[in-house]
Amino acid sequence: MSAPQAPVQRADFDQVMVPNYAPAAFIPVRGAGSRVWDQAGRELIDFAGGIAVNVLGHAHPALVGALTEQANKLWHVSNVFTNEPALRLAHKLVDATFADRAFFCNSGAEANEAAFKLARRVAHDRFGPEKHEIIATVNSFHGRTLFTVSVGGQPKYSDGFGPKITGISHVPYNDLEALKAQISDKTCAVVIEPIQGESGVVPADIAYLQGARELCNKHNALLIFDEVQTGVGRTGSLFAYQHYGVTPDILSSAKSLGGGFPIGAMLTTEDLAKHLTVGTHGTTYGGNPLACAVANAVLDIVNTPEVLAGVKAKHERFKKRLEQIGEKYGLFTQVRGVGLLIGCVLSEAWKGKAKEVFNAAEKENLMVLQAGPDVVRFAPSLVVEDADIDEGLDRFERAAAKLTQA
Numbered sequence: 515m516s517a518p519q520a521p522v523q524r525a526d527f528d529q530v531m532v533p534n535y536a537p538a539a540f541i542p543v544r545g546a547g548s549r550v551w552d553q554a555g556r557e558l559i560d561f562a563g564g565i566a567v568n569v570l571g572h573a574h575p576a577l578v579g580a581l582t583e584q585a586n587k588l589w590h591v592s593n594v595f596t597n598e599p600a601l602r603l604a605h606k607l608v609d610a611t612f613a614d615r616a617f618f619c620n621s622g623a624e625a626n627e628a629a630f631k632l633a634r635r636v637a638h639d640r641f642g643p644e645k646h647e648i649i650a651t652v653n654s655f656h657g658r659t660l661f662t663v664s665v666g667g668q669p670k671y672s673d674g675f676g677p678k679i680t681g682i683s684h685v686p687y688n689d690l691e692a693l694k695a696q697i698s699d700k701t702c703a704v705v706i707e708p709i710q711g712e713s714g715v716v717p718a719d720i721a722y723l724q725g726a727r728e729l730c731n732k733h734n735a736l737l738i739f740d741e742v743q744t745g746v747g748r749t750g751s752l753f754a755y756q757h758y759g760v761t762p763d764i765l766s767s768a769k770s771l772g773g774g775f776p777i778g779a780m781l782t783t784e785d786l787a788k789h790l791t792v793g794t795h796g797t798t799y800g801g802n803p804l805a806c807a808v809a810n811a812v813l814d815i816v817n818t819p820e821v822l823a824g825v826k827a828k829h830e831r832f833k834k835r836l837e838q839i840g841e842k843y844g845l846f847t848q849v850r851g852v853g854l855l856i857g858c859v860l861s862e863a864w865k866g867k868a869k870e871v872f873n874a875a876e877k878e879n880l881m882v883l884q885a886g887p888d889v890v891r892f893a894p895s896l897v898v899e900d901a902d903i904d905e906g907l908d909r910f911e912r913a914a915a916k917l918t919q920a
């Protein structure tokens with residue numbers, strides 16, 4: 515038994531934590547499925563999913579089982595040794611995707627860091643140091659390490675930390691002509707989120723991704739899809755590239771992959787993977803048995819026709835009702851996104867006020883997300899019950915009614 519713990523409250527955050535976050539006023543302490551309870555025993559419906567992470571909701575029995583079974587066997591051995599859960603997970607990802615090889619790490623930023631380093635290494639080995647330029651998109655998000663904020667297209671995340679990684683340019687998203695004008699034989703990689711998540715749930719046009727693929731082929735550049743937010747069933751396909759039918763050379767995954775346990779993965783072909791020879795890259799925890807055991811259980815459930823078809827059906831259920839709510843209260847003008855990554859674009863009158871919607875929803879015992887100041891985002895569990903969707907959207911409608919009456 516563990517020793518009794520000292521009581522803590524939200525106010526402690528401001529005393530002992532680095533102030534880089536501004537968490538909500540309540541502290542969640544327990545979850546089951548798409549419901550969460552706070553310290554006071556208040557029950558909330560969770561449409562935030564830990565930011566598109568809790569792909570099977572909270573405390574899913576299969577994930578609890580996989581984690582506890584592994585916890586009683588082996589926690590960690592480092593990459594001086596390999597381990598069974600990591601090998602099984604790599605087999606599953608390779609079997610289910612374009613990739614021949616997997617590299618495991620602990621977060622989305624690390625998966626992208628590995629992807630960018632691989633792209634630069636490949637170009638360096640094949641063509642020499644001149645070919646190192648990375649083209650990313652305006653408003654993109656790729657994580658918070660220095661390399662990933664430099665590649666990300668949001669100066670608010672990259673400015674003020676000294677010199678950035680150089681050799682990176684940003685072109686408008688969904689603008690093939692802009693990409694065409696920027697790409698050259700010095701380009702080593704083009705990095706795209708198939709749906710821009712953090713900056714407002716903006717899906718790519720198929721023609722844009724197809725065109726990017728062709729331009730990369732023409733200029734011997736690698737196409738990297740950042741699927742940290744869109745991957746592992748979120749779109750109703752296992753990965754969004756399969757939804758679009760455009761195959762990247764390198765793909766990064768994290769968030770939903772661990773269903774709430776930290777893990778990231780970079781997937782690629784054998785031909786590219788061979789450039790990361792022994793010692794060129796690494797991480798102590800990457801491929802940790804606990805994380806991989808959970809991710810195996812996630813994939814076993816998510817990569818099934820029932821769950822993936824369910825995502826598409828649940829998308830329709832959300833979209834229909836959200837469009838009604840948006841219209842009735844004049845709150846938003848568009849409901850966009852794919853599968854269970856949905857963004858409600860606030861109307862002119864509510865522009866910049868996504869945080870107010872978030873707060874109003876919380877008062878009605880509903881957890882939602884923002885995606886920038888102008889978009890309310892929903893990224894619930896992929897197996898959220900229809901009854902929970904309906905009840906959650908009833909709560910959202912009450913929030914919309916109170917907000918627009920006030």
Ligand SMILES: *Cc1c(COP(=O)(O)O)cnc(C)c1O
Binds near residue numbers: 742
């Ligand atoms: C969340 C996110 C990341 C960063 O993942 P972390 O696990 O927070 O490092 C990178 N790219 C995209 C598209 C994301 O949504």
